[in-house]
Amino acid sequence: MTKGTEVHLVSRPEGRVRAGDFAVVRAETPEPAPGQVLVRNLVMSLDPYMRGRMDNVRTYVPPFPLGAPLQGAAVGEVVASRSARLEEGELVLHDAGWREWAVLDAVGAAPVSREFPPSAYLGPLGMPGHAAHVGLLEVAEFRPGDVVFVSAAAGAVGSLVGQIARLSGAAKVIGSAGTPEKVRHLTDDLGFDRAFDYKDGPLWRQLVQAAPDGIDVYFDNVGGDHLDAALLLARPGARFALCGALSQYDGAEATGPKNLVQAIGKGITLRGFLVDHHRSSKARFREDMGGWLADGQITWRATTTEGLENAPAAFLAMLRGGNTGKTIVRIGA
Amino acid sequence: MTKGTEVHLVSRPEGRVRAGDFAVVRAETPEPAPGQVLVRNLVMSLDPYMRGRMDNVRTYVPPFPLGAPLQGAAVGEVVASRSARLEEGELVLHDAGWREWAVLDAVGAAPVSREFPPSAYLGPLGMPGHAAHVGLLEVAEFRPGDVVFVSAAAGAVGSLVGQIARLSGAAKVIGSAGTPEKVRHLTDDLGFDRAFDYKDGPLWRQLVQAAPDGIDVYFDNVGGDHLDAALLLARPGARFALCGALSQYDGAEATGPKNLVQAIGKGITLRGFLVDHHRSSKARFREDMGGWLADGQITWRATTTEGLENAPAAFLAMLRGGNTGKTIVRIGA
Numbered sequence: 001m002t003k004g005t006e007v008h009l010v011s012r013p014e015g016r017v018r019a020g021d022f023a024v025v026r027a028e029t030p031e032p033a034p035g036q037v038l039v040r041n042l043v044m045s046l047d048p049y050m051r052g053r054m055d056n057v058r059t060y061v062p063p064f065p066l067g068a069p070l071q072g073a074a075v076g077e078v079v080a081s082r083s084a085r086l087e088e089g090e091l092v093l094h095d096a097g098w099r100e101w102a103v104l105d106a107v108g109a110a111p112v113s114r115e116f117p118p119s120a121y122l123g124p125l126g127m128p129g130h131a132a133h134v135g136l137l138e139v140a141e142f143r144p145g146d147v148v149f150v151s152a153a154a155g156a157v158g159s160l161v162g163q164i165a166r167l168s169g170a171a172k173v174i175g176s177a178g179t180p181e182k183v184r185h186l187t188d189d190l191g192f193d194r195a196f197d198y199k200d201g202p203l204w205r206q207l208v209q210a211a212p213d214g215i216d217v218y219f220d221n222v223g224g225d226h227l228d229a230a231l232l233l234a235r236p237g238a239r240f241a242l243c244g245a246l247s248q249y250d251g252a253e254a255t256g257p258k259n260l261v262q263a264i265g266k267g268i269t270l271r272g273f274l275v276d277h278h279r280s281s282k283a284r285f286r287e288d289m290g291g292w293l294a295d296g297q298i299t300w301r302a303t304t305t306e307g308l309e310n311a312p313a314a315f316l317a318m319l320r321g322g323n324t325g326k327t328i329v330r331i332g333a
Numbered sequence: 334m335t336k337g338t339e340v341h342l343v344s345r346p347e348g349r350v351r352a353g354d355f356a357v358v359r360a361e362t363p364e365p366a367p368g369q370v371l372v373r374n375l376v377m378s379l380d381p382y383m384r385g386r387m388d389n390v391r392t393y394v395p396p397f398p399l400g401a402p403l404q405g406a407a408v409g410e411v412v413a414s415r416s417a418r419l420e421e422g423e424l425v426l427h428d429a430g431w432r433e434w435a436v437l438d439a440v441g442a443a444p445v446s447r448e449f450p451p452s453a454y455l456g457p458l459g460m461p462g463h464a465a466h467v468g469l470l471e472v473a474e475f476r477p478g479d480v481v482f483v484s485a486a487a488g489a490v491g492s493l494v495g496q497i498a499r500l501s502g503a504a505k506v507i508g509s510a511g512t513p514e515k516v517r518h519l520t521d522d523l524g525f526d527r528a529f530d531y532k533d534g535p536l537w538r539q540l541v542q543a544a545p546d547g548i549d550v551y552f553d554n555v556g557g558d559h560l561d562a563a564l565l566l567a568r569p570g571a572r573f574a575l576c577g578a579l580s581q582y583d584g585a586e587a588t589g590p591k592n593l594v595q596a597i598g599k600g601i602t603l604r605g606f607l608v609d610h611h612r613s614s615k616a617r618f619r620e621d622m623g624g625w626l627a628d629g630q631i632t633w634r635a636t637t638t639e640g641l642e643n644a645p646a647a648f649l650a651m652l653r654g655g656n657t658g659k660t661i662v663r664i665g666a
Contacts, residue, residue: 255589258589261581269602271601
């Protein structure tokens with residue numbers, strides 16, 4: 001038995017999630033059975049979609065159980081293997097985050113190389129990168145010359161969407177974010193053509209100024225007012241990729257886009273997606289993204305918190321927009 | 334000069350449209366100039382989309398001007414021609430409804446045959462038929478075996494969508510309508526597998542009962558609660574054709590679908606359209622629909638009002654759900 005730290009969900013949020021909904025506990029990890037490996041986690045991902053799994057509602061995936069560790073993407077090192085698939089010392093990407101030690105079926109752990117830092121497999125080379133790539137290029141059917149608008153553009157997914165659009169020949173890339181620092185980051189570091197702070201005034205007015213001739217693609221991480229403004233500014237035949245709904249996640253009342261009727265006259269397509277729907281595109285994504293990263297054509301940033309015991313506070317901060325880029329918790333040494 | 338009856342828009346509705354927003358007037362029609370024809374209208378179409386054009390807002394098309402006849406699809410007979418394209422006695426489909434006599438550029442008037450009654454060119458062989466055909470088969474990417482749900486299913490478009498779905502191999506066709514008579518019409522006359530009265534209880538509960546295993550296609554003529562229920566019952570990969578938003582047209586406050594977030598996890602595609610976006614499909618539509626009508630495989634019904642002076646009242650009644658099938662005003666003898 002190996003003893004280590006875990007973060008459990010102990011109560012379902014009423015409205016907004018609070019630190020008291022989590023408990024940091026010491027727990028024993030069983031020995032791996034045949035076909036399993038024991039992994040010591042190094043880094044784990046915090047993602048907005050996790051908020052949905054804290055409620056007792058089946059959304060994309062089943063709710064997190066109470067009194068057990070939460071789950072999520074993590075990269076760890078195999079320290080004991082009872083499977084021929086994995087060797088001790090290998091790094092693996094898996095879904096048993098929120099804990100120091102994990103016993104995993106070897107088939108559920110994907111080996112990753114040491115060419116990039118482990119956290120890259122939680123960001124540009126992981127689910128956020130795949131979501132950005134497939135969401136822009138396939139779901140939104142991006143075409144060179146498109147004017148592209150991305151919300152939560154300084155986040156893990158949005159920051160990659162904007163850069164992929166630029167590299168793929170967008171006429172203009174526009175991003176929204178929630179602080180002046182993030183807005184500067186978009187234009188100065190990530191090459192967005194225009195960026196604005198959505199707290200600075202009515203969304204549609206800011207979007208009109210950034211895109212007076214309208215938009216062809218909207219990559220939605222937010223829903224709510226952002227989606228309404230994008231519908232208003234959409235050009236005929238515009239395509240929207242619906243990736244997230246940050247504005248609706250944490251205790252907010254669901255509000256639908258009042259301007260959806262615009263989709264009729266303009267022939268707009270709105271398409272929701274999860275990366276799980278698009279597994280066949282994974283190879284192309286990895287090839288593209290690996291090349292861009294290796295060549296320095298895509299930059300990425302992480303907001304990193306040290307120590308698993310600080311993960312609940314980091315999660316709350318992320319939901320309030322405290323992160324820039326990928327939100328990471330460093331667990332091991 | 335020819336003197337005849339016209340219906341003018343004299344004020345923009347505040348909230349719901351009223352009879353006083355229209356005026357029935359006697360007006361003179363000028364002689365046709367070279368390239369023009371003088372047409373005596375026989376039948377005209379009343380369509381829900383006209384309500385949007387009464388407001389001073391550019392939606393699909395520009396607003397109707399005040400103090401002039403409204404516009405809309407009509408079939409009339411050419412009584413004088415100054416164009417080589419059209420002969421006296423021909424029937425033509427054109428966009429100058431709401432008036433007894435019309436002077437038209439011959440290029441804007443499409444000859445129609447006498448094989449079907451003139452009103453057929455305003456219904457199954459006209460814009461409503463094309464919307465049903467292209468909306469189901471192309472926009473919603475209908476596939477045999479799909480479970481199809483249609484709202485306003487007893488209306489001009491919806492009644493055709495259900496029948497085309499049945500003829501094209503749907504596993505199940507479900508319709509909603511607003512009176513018990515219409516519900517019976519759907520199942521007894523039009524071959525819908527299930528139908529319900531949306532006034533009988535919460536939409537989603539009725540849809541669960543009609544489609545316990547979910548739906549693959551939703552053809553939306555209504556928006557609002559209907560769209561929310563369809564999002565809730567959608568199967569993964571479901572496709573929605575957004576054709577109309579009856580619930581939002583007449584003075585109602587716009588309400589977006591609260592359940593749009595479901596589109597993400599289920600990978601739902603929502604696509605708005607106008608028939609004008611799909612002109613290339615017109616030939617196939619005409620061939621299919623002409624064949625189905627000639628063979629008696631598709632039936633259609635019209636709610637017909639006699640006399641142009643009664644068009645305003647008929648329009649108001651249609652917006653309140655008073656029509657079954659296509660709403661027609663008979664103008665000439």
